[in-house]
Amino acid sequence: MGSVTFGQVFALARMAATRHPEGERDGIMAVIRALFALPFVVVLPLWALIFAQGAAVTAVFPVGLLMSGGMLLVVLRRWPQDGSTAWEDRPSGLSFRAALAEMGQPRLAARVLALGAVNAAATIYIAIVSLVMVADVGRSxxxxxxxxGLVAGLEVPFMLALPRLTRGMDRTLLILTGAALYAVHVALLPSLAGSALVWLLVLPAAVGGAITLTVPIAYLQDLLADRPGAGASLMALQRLAGDVVAALCFALGTLLAGYGLVAMLGVVVSITGAGLLWWADRRR
Structure with missing residues (x-):
């Protein structure tokens, strides 16, 4: 449900952004994506302080339940009703089967899978960070x-600056650059977890994450530019593909070696996906 809702928020934003010049739309998407990262700046450092005082890790669950209930109330009261918006929302006219067939076209499916592979590195990072920063290496x-929290917090200014700094640049080349920067962070995290140098990794993580989390949103929506809702659905498929790829990397890495291999597999898959995406679109 979270993935579906996440995508539909950007579908609504995409439709609302049509009232603005085309050159500004990527910037609007970047600002909205940055707002999703902003709570990490406040919430995670607060949890760090709470855990340092001896609170149980499971305390996050009842708090999360209360916050989710509040979000549900906001959605029920404030979600735009059909026909009440200031922009045009034309139905596709396709049946459910036809819509699925459209998304299964090789042109779309291959690009969604490639971006899913790129996203796998971020999923692996979230999975292993608490497994490598453990008491055995002096972490808590x-x-x-x-x-x-630092990674997410630094992502926010980079996300906001990205549209202006990269205007006119090729999106697939940007994604490849972001994947390479993020790879530095993921690959070195297991080996540097117990070192003070680990805190230097937040910079390539933030820059690479800002690129790989924002640029694919506009890229996917442009694959079905005349249908924002369907374009947003591709985002959910991308996240699903990324989760599946990350799970396979995790299973294989832990079976053969450990978390270091998991990280390296994620890095290889991510850069390969970004490279294939750039190669596929090199003449577009």
Missing amino acids: VADVALYV
């Missing part, structure tokens, strides 16, 4: 929360 749950 508070360090994990602080690290993740």
Whole structure:
């Protein structure tokens, strides 16, 4: 449900952005994506302080339940009703089967899978960060929360600056660059977890994450530019593909070696996906 709702928020934003010049639309998407990262700046450092005081990790679950209930109330009261918006929302006229067949076209499916592979590195990072920053290397749950909070917090200004700094640049080349930067962070995290140098990794993580989390949104929506809702559905498929790829990397890596191999497999898959995407679109 979270993935579906996440995509539909950007579908609504895409339709609302049609009232603005085309050159500004990527910037609008980047600002909205940055707003999703902003709570990490506040929430995770707060949890770091709470855990440092001895609170149980499971305390996040009842708090999360209360916050989710509040979000549900906001959605029920404020979600735009059909026909009440200031932009045009034309139905596709396709049946459910036809819509699925459209998304299964090789042109779309291959690109969604490639972007899913890119996204797998971020999924692996979230999976292993609490497994490598452990007491055996002098780390604690508070360090994990602080690290993740710093990465997400630094992503926000980079996300906001990205549209202006990269205007006119090829999106697939940007994604490849972002994947390479993020790979530095993921590949070195297991080996540097117990070192003070680990805190330097937040910079390539933030820059690479800002690119790989924002640029694919506009890229996917442009694959079905005349249908924002369907374009947003591709985002959910991308996340699903990324989760599946990350799970396979995790299973294989832990079976053969450990979390270091998991990270390296994620890095290889991510850069390969970004490279294939750039190669596929090199003449577009």
